[in-house]
Amino acid sequence: MKSMINKKSQAALEFLTTYGWAFLVVGVTISALYYFGALDFSKYLPQNCVFPSQFKCADFSLTPGQVRIKLTNNIGEDVCVKAVSITNDANPPVSCSFGAQAQGICAASEFGWDHSADKEFVFSSCSGGAYIAGERAELKVTMVYYALNTPSKPQHTFNGKINGRITTS
Amino acid sequence: MAESQQAKGQSALEYILIVAITFVIIVPTTYLFYSYSRESGAELSDAQVTKIGRTIVDTSTSIFYSGVGSKTTVDVNIPDSIKGARIIDGKELVFNMTTTFGETDLVFFSSVNLTTTGTNCANNVCKIPELGNPGVNKVKIEAVSTESVSIVVI
Numbered sequence: 001m002k003s004m005i006n007k008k009s010q011a012a013l014e015f016l017t018t019y020g021w022a023f024l025v026v027g028v029t030i031s032a033l034y035y036f037g038a039l040d041f042s043k044y045l046p047q048n049c050v051f052p053s054q055f056k057c058a059d060f061s062l063t064p065g066q067v068r069i070k071l072t073n074n075i076g077e078d079v080c081v082k083a084v085s086i087t088n089d090a091n092p093p094v095s096c097s098f099g100a101q102a103q104g105i106c107a108a109s110e111f112g113w114d115h116s117a118d119k120e121f122v123f124s125s126c127s128g129g130a131y132i133a134g135e136r137a138e139l140k141v142t143m144v145y146y147a148l149n150t151p152s153k154p155q156h157t158f159n160g161k162i163n164g165r166i167t168t169s
Numbered sequence: 170m171a172e173s174q175q176a177k178g179q180s181a182l183e184y185i186l187i188v189a190i191t192f193v194i195i196v197p198t199t200y201l202f203y204s205y206s207r208e209s210g211a212e213l214s215d216a217q218v219t220k221i222g223r224t225i226v227d228t229s230t231s232i233f234y235s236g237v238g239s240k241t242t243v244d245v246n247i248p249d250s251i252k253g254a255r256i257i258d259g260k261e262l263v264f265n266m267t268t269t270f271g272e273t274d275l276v277f278f279s280s281v282n283l284t285t286t287g288t289n290c291a292n293n294v295c296k297i298p299e300l301g302n303p304g305v306n307k308v309k310i311e312a313v314s315t316e317s318v319s320i321v322v323i
Contacts, residue, residue, distance in 0.1 A: 041197045042204065050208055052266075052273050053215050077278050140270050147261065147278065152293050154257045159271030161208075 051160030062166045064133040067123040080106035083144040094129025214248040221245045222277035229318040233281040240311035254300035282317040
């Protein structure tokens with residue numbers, strides 16, 4: 001009985017020593033593929049921007065240092081936009097500057113947006129956060145606004161996502 | 170004996186190749202479909218909430234102009250992503266929605282004054298937490314006065 005157990009242990013050990021090299025090679029290969037991005041399947045996803053239907057995304061473009069998004073105000077009211085920001089999950093995240101121009105009856109640091117109107121948001125000087133030409137980027141856009149005709153002017157937030165390749169031309 | 174071992178070796182290699190090719194096809198396909206369905210899920214929730222918001226606001230307007238005492242109920246199917254609803258200034262019906270890329274307010278504007286049961290109202294904000302319960306909910310819409318329409322989940 002004891003000799004049978006010994007034989008089994010020997011067989012198991014021999015199996016591991018023989019195939020250990022094979023496991024090691026497979027492990028190293030998979031690690032290398034992962035390191036060089038071959039296992040990053042997200043690049044095969046279609047490019048798109050997902051925003052709430054109340055601020056529908058009409059178009060977008062990602063170029064080196066610049067992000068442009070065209071949104072439509074479908075909320076049914078004129079609004080004032082207080083803040084717009086862009087970020088991503090990288091550490092540190094992407095950093096862009098947004099220069100809003102005061103417009104209409106909104107406060108100095110805000111800008112107006114009429115209902116049913118398209119507005120193009122241009123973020124410039126984008127850097128960091130793996131925002132590299134030719135690479136794929138997933139960006140999160142956050143906007144804070146309030147409706148002009150609501151007496152207490154409560155602030156609301158909406159978030160959207162852009163997933164696309166940063167084109168060089 | 171050597172031939173038999175060779176045959177076994179060949180079948181083992183073929184087996185490994187078939188399993189490897191299957192994995193190469195299944196893993197990326199699963200990832201792509203999962204990612205795509207996640208975004209479609211967010212768009213579906215958005216469309217559902219837009220329909221609910223418009224139904225409530227349009228029905229409230231209709232009930233308001235039908236006169237005091239008019240009432241009706243509407244069935245709404247609340248998606249999981251909705252965390253609650255509130256009425257601000259009697260004018261804005263706001264749904265708080267959670268998506269994979271953050272929290273979003275979906276706002277619906279009413280031309281008539283909206284309210285709910287008094288206990289849920291403080292200052293100019295009336296909360297309707299029951300509108301955050303996923304699934305089918307019955308919403309009672311009633312013209313409680315010449316000035317406002319009450320929205321209550323029953």
